[in-house]
Amino acid sequence: MKRIAIDMDEVMADFVPKHLAYFNRRFQEKLTIEDLHGTRLRLIRPHLKEELTKHLSDPSFFRDLPVMKDSQQVIKELSEQYEIFITTAAMEVPASFTAKYEWLKEHFGFLNDMNFVFCGDKSIINADYLIDDNARHFKRFSGQGILFTSHLNVNVTGYVRVNNWQDVREFFLR
Amino acid sequence: MKRIAIDMDEVMADFVPKHLAYFNRRFQEKLTIEDLHGTRLRLIRPHLKEELTKHLSDPSFFRDLPVMKDSQQVIKELSEQYEIFITTAAMEVPASFTAKYEWLKEHFGFLNDMNFVFCGDKSIINADYLIDDNARHFKRFSGQGILFTSHLNVNVTGYVRVNNWQDVREFFLR
Structure with a gap:
């Protein structure tokens, strides 16, 4: 087999819609999945890199x-x-x-x-x-x-x- | 490489010494690692099978x-x-x-x-x-x-x- x-x-x-909604809410942005085509949040918002995954450490995410x-x-x-x-x-x-x-x-x-x-x-x-x-x-x-x-x-x-x-x-x- | x-x-x-110590304390037994040679607790104490791994669900174990x-x-x-x-x-x-x-x-x-x-x-x-x-x-x-x-x-x-x-x-x- x-x-x-x-x-x-x-x-x-x-995964991404929820991740993006957290990001938009936190940083008062309006990014869409289309904005992420071919890239990642941390690449288009490098100054926020450290902040981007903080909510992922919440086990319930x-x-x-x-x-x-x-x-x-x-x-x-x-x-x-x-x-x-x-x-x-x-x-x-x-x-x-x-x-x-x-x-x-x-x-x-x-x-x-x-x-x-x-x-x-x-x-x-x-x-x-x-x-x-x-x-x-x-x-x-x-x-x-x-x-x-x-x-x-x-x-x-x-x-x-x-x-x-x-x-x-x-x-x-x- | x-x-x-x-x-x-x-x-x-x-793993085994701590596991065995829990078992002995709980069931007032005095099993040693030698008693487990070639076998498992659940095989020599089949009537306790359901109880044997309960303490393993404590994340700190x-x-x-x-x-x-x-x-x-x-x-x-x-x-x-x-x-x-x-x-x-x-x-x-x-x-x-x-x-x-x-x-x-x-x-x-x-x-x-x-x-x-x-x-x-x-x-x-x-x-x-x-x-x-x-x-x-x-x-x-x-x-x-x-x-x-x-x-x-x-x-x-x-x-x-x-x-x-x-x-x-x-x-x-x-």
């Missing part, structure tokens, strides 16, 4: 993120033909561990929690495919990277790209 | 475990010639996440936390070597398993065995 590793933030969990459209249904279908692992770069925000675990148990209760992986450098992941919105994880990944479109990667080329979970279904279950 | 993945409990952190003798020095030496990842089966005790992270930062501050991996099924680990006291993790591991002696595995054969961290040094740095 082939194995698919799946990233959480911006792939299963809709990750607990109520919306589920990405169709991800539950498609991952359930994939899990019948592939071995599914969830691989999230949680070490960047250690306060998120428990909230991320509980979020997965709530929304993806059909997955085995022995297949949850909280890591940093994803080159440690042994899988045939990695669905991720951050192409840097593909550089040393031994399998095939599948780039899940997010504001960050709209200009990235050189990888199989999927724009949404229906595209993922098409790629793996066509 | 070859990569070594290293388990935490019973390899870097001395993992925070002050003693460091295994020589592990700091040897892992520091290994890190100069190998890429080191810490791979712990934390999903079995989700309450342990933060304590395990803090413990690693306190005692192994020279390691990069991007190389910490909290997982369940270790077949997801992509490394050349895995130092672990639980041989079940070697079954589907793609690299070489190195069995670190603990009460659990004294009767296990078929793997390279190391009894302590000086043996690990000898294996990798001889």
